[in-house]
Amino acid sequence: DAGVIQSPRHEVTEMGQEVTLRCKPISGHDYLFWYRQTMMRGLELLIYFNNNVPIDDSGMPEDRFSAKMPNASFSTLKIQPSEPRDSAVYFCASTFRASGVTGELFFGEGSRLTVL
Amino acid sequence: KQEVTQIPAALSVPEGENLVLNCSFTDSAIYNLQWFRQDPGKGLTSLLLIQSSQREQTSGRLNASLDKSSGRSTLYIAASQPGDSATYLCAVKAAGNKLTFGGGTRVLVKP
Secondary structure: OOOOEEEOOEEEEOOOOOEEEEEEOOOOOOEEEEEEEEOOOEEEEEEEEEOOEEEEOOOOOOOOEEEEEEEOOEEEEEEOOOOHHHOEEEEEEEEOEEOOEEOOOEEOOOEEEEEO | OOOEEOOOOEEEEEOOOOEEEEEEEOOOOOOEEEEEEEOOOOOEEEEEEEEOOOOEEEEOOEEEEEEOOOOEEEEEEOOOOHHHOEEEEEEEEOHHHOEEEOOOEEEEEEO
C-alpha cells in the first residue's frame, strides 16, 4: 500500500480564498483523522471519521472549516474563507480497529498551507 | 482532560551514546501509547505502539516501556547514530478514540 496520500503538498493562497485539502487513507482503514500542526500549539486534532461518518468535530476551530468523507477512500478539509492564522501543516491520518484493539496511526506527508 | 508532556524539549548527544526520551500523561485510563518520529518538513512515522495491557515493545535498537499507574513511558534508543536526529513525539489514546500528543523532544546526534 502507498500509505496515506495527501494533496496538495504545498499551498500558498491569499486571504479570503477557499482552500481544499485532500486525503486518501490506507485501504481497509476505517478511521480517518485530520490534524493541524503549528509551532505554537503543536499537533491538534480537528475532526475524525469512523466508517465515513464524522464522530467528533469539536476540534474544528470555526465555521470556516468543514470536512467531508464521501466514501472510504477519500476525504476533504475545506477552509472558506481562509485567513493568515490558518497557516499551518495539515495532516491526515488513518487507522483501523479490530477485535477491540486499535491499530497504529499512520500519517500522510502533510499539506503545508500558507495564507498571505 | 488528558495532558501529555515530554521533557526535555531538546536533547543533544554524541554518536554512540544511548538516548532516553521521557513521556508523561495525566490520565492513566488509556487504550494505547504510540511513539512517532518526525523529520523536518515531513509527516509522522510510527515507531512503536504499546497497548495498555503491555509493559514494553521492542524494535531493533528501539525499546519503549509503559507504566500506566505512574503515567509514564520511556523510549530508549541504543547506540545512537546521526540518522536518529529528528523530533520524537509520544501520543496516548483514551476514550473517544482521540490521540493526545506531547510537544515532542528534538534530538540531535552529533557525529
